[in-house]
Amino acid sequence: MFEVVNEIPSTNAALLARAGGGDCPFEGYWLIADRQSAGRGRSGRVWSDGAGNFMGSTLALLAPGETAPQTLALVAGLAVHEAVATLCPGLAHLYLKWPNDLLVGSAKLAGVLLERSGAAIVVGIGVNLAQAPQVEGRATTSLAELGHPVSRDVFAQVLAERWALHLAAWHTGQWPVLRARWEACAVPRGTLVSVNDKAHGAIMGGFAGIDADGVAQLRLADGRMLAVHAGDVDLVGDPCGNGLP
Numbered sequence: 232m233f234e235v236v237n238e239i240p241s242t243n244a245a246l247l248a249r250a251g252g253g254d255c256p257f258e259g260y261w262l263i264a265d266r267q268s269a270g271r272g273r274s275g276r277v278w279s280d281g282a283g284n285f286m287g288s289t290l291a292l293l294a295p296g297e298t299a300p301q302t303l304a305l306v307a308g309l310a311v312h313e314a315v316a317t318l319c320p321g322l323a324h325l326y327l328k329w330p331n332d333l334l335v336g337s338a339k340l341a342g343v344l345l346e347r348s349g350a351a352i353v354v355g356i357g358v359n360l361a362q363a364p365q366v367e368g369r370a371t372t373s374l375a376e377l378g379h380p381v382s383r384d385v386f387a388q389v390l391a392e393r394w395a396l397h398l399a400a401w402h403t404g405q406w407p408v409l410r411a412r413w414e415a416c417a418v419p420r421g422t423l424v425s426v427n428d429k430a431h432g433a434i435m436g437g438f439a440g441i442d443a444d445g446v447a448q449l450r451l452a453d454g455r456m457l458a459v460h461a462g463d464v465d466l467v468g469d470p471c472g473n474g475l476p
């Protein structure tokens with residue numbers, strides 16, 4: 232089910248408020264906005280509301296004993312990747328970057344934001360279909376400027392189908408299969424990345440996949456493995472193998 236509104240401060244905030252107030256929508260419900268006046272991304276970043284882009288939120292309802300909830304960010308990213316790949320055949324260098332970005336080369340195309348209220352995990356997704364916001368210090372792109380125009384409503388339908396399929400698999404214990412599919416779509420292992428660690432500052436290493444809980448693994452220059460539980464992983468090398476981005 233899709234509910235489309237002309238303008239709203241934030242689709243995620245609206246669903247969180249409803250879940251917290253006891254009016255929790257069902258799985259399969261999507262709140263989609265033409266415009267967001269106070270959209271947000273990870274770490275409080277502004278989430279651009281470019282006209283023609285996809286801005287929407289849905290949710291997952293947790294049951295006791297299920298897979299670690301944070302893995303749903305990766306499940307959502309996989310659904311976004313597959314929706315883009317389905318609608319834009321031939322689009323090269325489409326990669327998932329832990330924990331929540333979809334890239335084309337080293338430029339950001341889409342992002343995912345998870346927020347929780349009780350047993351409800353609200354999943355916000357933004358995809359640059361028509362235009363790419365200018366973000367200081369970050370390369371961005373859109374499907375339109377890449378030569379793949381896709382309408383918001385068509386994209387929403389395909390994304391909802393992929394998310395529903397993967398969420399059902401996640402609920403039935405198929406996270407190991409989804410994890411393998413996510414890794415197959417991720418930036419190649421060995422891609423040089425950096426992460427800001429609170430204890431040690433910026434650390435660089437080669438991306439080495441994710442573990443069973445969806446935690447990113449970095450291989451350091453001395454061969455040690457570092458588990459990254461939180462924070463942003465930024466590309467230092469180009470995943471396409473063309474030198475620095």
